[in-house]
Every structure is written in structure tokens, then in C-alpha cells.
Amino acid sequence: MEIPSVQRSRGFKRTPLNETTSFNEKKKVMTPLKNVSSSKKDLSYKSENKLEQTLQSCNTKKSKPSPSSTSMIFNPLVIKRNKEKMFVYSADRKETISTSMRLDEQHYYHGLLPRKYIGNRFKNPGDFLILLKFKSGEPHYFIELLDGDVVVKRISISKENDLYFLSIPYPEDEEVRKFTAIPLLINYYHRHQIPGYICLKYPIPRPNTFYCHHQIKYNRNGPCIGKGTFSTIFKGKVLEGLYRGIPAAVKVPDNGKTEQDKDYIKIIKKTSKVIIKEASIMEELDDMHVLNFYGLCLDNLPVALIMELCEYGSLEEHLIKEGNNICTGELLYYCYDIAKGMRYLSKLQIVHRNLSASNVLIGNNGYLKIGGFSKACKLDNFEPADTLLLLRYMPPEGLSKRSLFFSETSDVWSYGVTIIEIFNNGVLPLKELNDEEFKERILQNCFYPIPSKCPETLSFGIQKGIFIMPPCNRFTFRHIQELLEVILKRTDLYPPPRPRESAFAKKGIQRIFSL
Numbered sequence: 001m002e003i004p005s006v007q008r009s010r011g012f013k014r015t016p017l018n019e020t021t022s023f024n025e026k027k028k029v030m031t032p033l034k035n036v037s038s039s040k041k042d043l044s045y046k047s048e049n050k051l052e053q054t055l056q057s058c059n060t061k062k063s064k065p066s067p068s069s070t071s072m073i074f075n076p077l078v079i080k081r082n083k084e085k086m087f088v089y090s091a092d093r094k095e096t097i098s099t100s101m102r103l104d105e106q107h108y109y110h111g112l113l114p115r116k117y118i119g120n121r122f123k124n125p126g127d128f129l130i131l132l133k134f135k136s137g138e139p140h141y142f143i144e145l146l147d148g149d150v151v152v153k154r155i156s157i158s159k160e161n162d163l164y165f166l167s168i169p170y171p172e173d174e175e176v177r178k179f180t181a182i183p184l185l186i187n188y189y190h191r192h193q194i195p196g197y198i199c200l201k202y203p204i205p206r207p208n209t210f211y212c213h214h215q216i217k218y219n220r221n222g223p224c225i226g227k228g229t230f231s232t233i234f235k236g237k238v239l240e241g242l243y244r245g246i247p248a249a250v251k252v253p254d255n256g257k258t259e260q261d262k263d264y265i266k267i268i269k270k271t272s273k274v275i276i277k278e279a280s281i282m283e284e285l286d287d288m289h290v291l292n293f294y295g296l297c298l299d300n301l302p303v304a305l306i307m308e309l310c311e312y313g314s315l316e317e318h319l320i321k322e323g324n325n326i327c328t329g330e331l332l333y334y335c336y337d338i339a340k341g342m343r344y345l346s347k348l349q350i351v352h353r354n355l356s357a358s359n360v361l362i363g364n365n366g367y368l369k370i371g372g373f374s375k376a377c378k379l380d381n382f383e384p385a386d387t388l389l390l391l392r393y394m395p396p397e398g399l400s401k402r403s404l405f406f407s408e409t410s411d412v413w414s415y416g417v418t419i420i421e422i423f424n425n426g427v428l429p430l431k432e433l434n435d436e437e438f439k440e441r442i443l444q445n446c447f448y449p450i451p452s453k454c455p456e457t458l459s460f461g462i463q464k465g466i467f468i469m470p471p472c473n474r475f476t477f478r479h480i481q482e483l484l485e486v487i488l489k490r491t492d493l494y495p496p497p498r499p500r501e502s503a504f505a506k507k508g509i510q511r512i513f514s515l
Contacts (some may be wrong), residue, residue: 025039032340036452052465063373087468089444095239097136101181101184103130103141103183104128104214105181105212106183106186106203107206108204109299110131111131111132111299112131112133112298112300112301112303113206113276113298114273114276114411115144117265118144122152123146124146124337125149126145126198126202127201128144128146128200128203130142130143130144130157136270141156143155143157145197147197155168155197157185158505159177163178164178164180164181165178166189166194170194170195171195174195200363208241208242209375211240211298211299211304213474214239215240215297216248216250218234218236218237220234220252222263225249226251228251228372230253230271230274231275231375232251232254232272233250233254234311236249236250236306238294238306241295242294248307248308248309249308249309250306250386251305251307252302252303252304253271253303266463269301272301275296275303276303278373279305281377285348288366289367289370290369290370291307291370294307298451305375310361310363310364310369312509313361314357314359314361314362315358315426316356319426325503327501331422331423331453331495333421335419335458335484338360340481341369342411342415342481343477345370346408350376350378350379351377351378351379352372352376353376353377353410353411354372354374354375354389354414355370355372355418356390356414356417357418357421357422361502362509364509375389389436392417392430394413394414395409395410395414395471396442397410397440397469397471398410399443407471409472409474412475415466415477416462417448418460419454419466420451423450423454428448429449450462450463455493455494456506458483458487461480465479466480488515497513
């Protein structure tokens with residue numbers, strides 16, 4: 001997943017206070033530590049009420065502070081105290097480290113992002129970010145730091161008595177420093193070297209597609225608008241960020257487990273990985289015939305995928321409802337929209353592996369959009385098929401082998417089955433056969449019967465270029481798109497509907513059907 005360029009921080013200014021400074025002046029810029037004992041090795045840095053109020057007020061201000069309010073953006077923290085001097089560290093105005101105490105508001109916090117998606121985000125020594133993992137049902141935070149030129153090291157953050165500290169070996173003369181919040185810990189080691197490591201110099205900002213759960217709104221206990229094998233889709237709304245105020249579809253993992261179940265975290269982690277992988281595929285896509293990706297909630301479990309909301313539902317539902325009310329010319333444009341979307345995916349070397357009328361959605365502008373990328377993968381990252389793939393959309397080579405490496409040819413077969421659905425009012429033939437009987441029939445080269453509504457030229461193309469063996473002899477999506485363009489140009493045979501006469505017009509959509 002792509003990450004924006006790193007904004008470099010300019011560090012912190014170390015400002016000594018003179019001995020002549022009055023007591024009242026000192027009091028304005030620092031909060032003294034209480035109960036500090038030099039004999040104790042465990043030195044805790046706690047935020048006083050006044051400091052916390054200052055930090056909270058800073059965090060709520062969105063506009064740039066005026067010169068008169070400069071002291072409000074400081075983050076005073078007493079680091080060392082002796083008889084001669086006291087040192088106060090104050091943040092530069094251009095500093096990228098936030099003074100907020102909420103970890104999810106820090107741009108260096110990447111939450112549950114898997115390590116394999118971090119990639120080459122680390123460029124310079126001192127680049128760092130924070131990730132989250134769950135172990136035995138408990139959250140554990142750790143720092144990823146480029147310590148040197150090539151080595152990215154992981155430093156765990158431990159918690160004890162509501163105080164955070166680094167799980168590292170400390171020198172004998174070094175005190176264990178504890179903090180009331182992780183951002184305070186990061187701020188401190190941004191200015192001081194970590195024992196055995198370098199400073200946390202440059203925070204790696206998370207992408208604009210990273211969302212926290214409080215930035216979206218949906219009712220998990222309300223009615224769902226879609227359901228998958230391990231997930232449920234709800235209607236929601238984006239509250240903050242690039243898509244603020246826009247309605248969205250929110251996909252969350254769902255295994256029938258609740259938070260009270262013992263294995264809830266374990267199972268929800270597994271299904272969350274599937275959603276993260278789906279998001280990594282969708283993030284690369286930008287086409288009018290592919291469902292738009294908005295973002296991903298990674299701040300905590302459960303992970304939530306935020307997508308474009310298609311109010312008019314799936315193509316399958318539309319075909320079943322309208323039936324024979326849809327003219328042949330309009331049905332051909334449905335096939336054409338899907339072919340264009342699948343050709344776009346094939347250009348990016350992406351295999352869908354789950355194409356069906358139920359995974360094709362009707363966009364708000366009347367154009368069909370391909371969705372359902374939970375099983376999609378890239379050709380440069382081959383993955384064998386699993387048992388959860390739909391049997392009746394699988395090509396013969398997949399039915400005859402225990403494992404199948406999918407490619408464009410397998411997607412072309414699934415596309416042919418989808419055409420059968422389109423011209424059969426959303427219903428697949430051979431429903432009367434059980435799975436074993438169906439499998440035996442397909443392996444004997446007795447493929448799906450072509451519906452009578454399907455134009456003769458397209459029917460011939462399906463029989464000679466899609467439902468054939470071996471796979472290498474099948475059409476590509478480029479060939480299919482070109483074939484459909486030839487058919488659609490015969491408006492004398494298959495005239496497209498007028499905008500107000502199409503089946504979409506009943507939904508309030510007025511699409512112009514033309515090449």
C-alpha cells in the first residue's frame with residue numbers, strides 16, 4: 001500500500017533556564033515532577049493536570065496559533081534537575097510530533113497494518129512508525145525503527161501499572177523511564193537516544209486511506225446490505241478525512257462470534273487479514289467499472305473496509321426482479337460493462353477468482369461495477385485456490401485438480417457463466433443437479449446450455465472462445481470486449497433502450513447506452 005512522502009521533523013530545542021529566572025516565570029513553562037527519588041532505578045514521568053489540559057487544548061485547535069499564544073503549543077517536560085540548572089524541552093512550531101495523548105491521532109501510528117505491507121517505506125536512519133498486534137487477546141504495541149542504513153528493528157513497548165516503557169536492556173547506570181502515554185514516550189525518545197539504538201528521528205506518516213473507527217459511522221446491530229462467507233456489509237457514512245460526509249459501504253469480519261467468546265480475538269484476527277488483503281488489491285484500482293476504495297480502519301479490531309456505496313444493489317437482484325422486462329440491447333451493455341472492468345483488471349495482472357452476477361453492483365450513474373475482491377490476487381503472487389470458491393463458476397481444470405493456480409483464462413470462464421446468468425434472468429441453469437452430478441457433467445465437456453435470449457453471435461463466441469478446453473485457447477477479455485463492440489454496433493438488430501425506457505429508469509437512473 002502506497003505511503004505519502006515523509007515530512008521531516010526539525011527536532012526539539014533545548015532551552016536552559018537561567019538561575020536568575022524568577023520562580024513565577026519558571027512555573028509558567030514547566031510542571032515539576034512529584035516524589036522523584038534519585039535512589040530509585042524506576043523513574044516515572046507523569047503528566048500533571050495542568051500539562052494535560054494544555055496538551056488537550058493544543059490538540060483541539062485546528063488553526064495556526066498566533067504569536068501571543070506561542071506558549072500553548074509547547075510541550076514542557078522536565079527531563080533533568082540538579083542544584084545548578086533545570087532543563088525544559090519545547091517543541092518547534094514545525095514539529096511533526098503531535099502533542100495529543102491519543103495514540104490513534106498520531107500520524108506515525110499504523111495500527112494493525114501487517115509487516116509485509118510496510119515494504120520500502122523506511123528510507124533514512126531514524127525513520128519509525130508504531131504498529132499494533134494482539135497476543136493472547138491483549139494489545140501489544142511496538143516501534144519499527146530503521147536503525148542504521150538497512151536494518152529495520154522492532155522495539156516492544158511494555159505496560160505496567162498503566163505506565164509505558166521500552167522493553168530493552170538498559171545499562172546499569174540508566175534508569176527505566178516510564179510514561180503515562182505512548183505519545184509522551186515517543187516525544188522523549190525523539191530527542192534522546194534509545195539505549196542501544198538511535199533516536200526516533202522521522203515519523204513515517206500513515207496514508208490518507210487510514211481511518212480510525214471514530215471517523216466512520218455505521219450500525220453493526222442494524223440491517224446489513226450484503227453478506228459474505230466471513231464478513232458482513234453495512235451502510236455507513238464517513239465522518240472525517242478525504243470522503244467526509246459521503247455515504248459508504250462498511251465491510252467488517254463476521255464469524256458469528258461475539259466479544260464474550262473466548263476465541264473471538266483469534267478468529268477475528270484471521271478474518272481481518274482477508275479484509276486487509278482485499279483492501280490492498282482495491283487500493284490500486286481506479287476505473288469506472290470497478291468499485292471504489294475509500295479506506296481501511298486499522299486502529300483496532302475489528303478491521304473495517306470502507307468502500308463506495310451502490311444504493312441500487314447487485315446485478316443478480318436486478319435481473320431476478322426485472323426478468324423479461326429488460327431488452328436484449330440493455331443486457332448486452334451489462335455484458336460490455338463487465339468485460340471492460342475485467343479487461344482493466346487483467347491489464348494490472350489481477351485475477352478476480354470470484355466473478356458472478358452477485359459480485360457485480362449497479363453504480364449510482366447506471367454503470368456496472370465489479371466488486372467482491374475478497375479472493376482476488378496478483379499474478380506475481382500466485383496463490384492456490386481454496387475450497388471456498390464457488391463450484392459452479394469454476395473452470396474444468398479447477399474441478400479436476402486439488403489445487404488450481406488461477407489466471408485470466410479462469411476469470412474468462414467465470415465471465416461466461418455470468419453471461420448465462422444475465423440472459424437467464426439472474427438464475428443459473430442446472431439447478432436440479434447436485435454438486436457431484438454437476439462436476440461430472442462439466443468434466444465430460446457438457447457445459448452450460450446457452451439461453452435463447454442470447455444473441456446468436458455472442459452465443460457462438462461463448463461456445464467457441466469461452467467454454468472450451470484447453471484454457472490457453474480461450475478468448476482474452478480484450479477479444480471479448482471487441483466482440484461485444486461489433487455486436488452493439490448492430491443497433492438495427494439490438495437497439496439500446498432510451499434512458500427513460502431502460503430497466504434502470506425504474507430505479508431513477510437515466511443512463512445513456514452508447515459506445
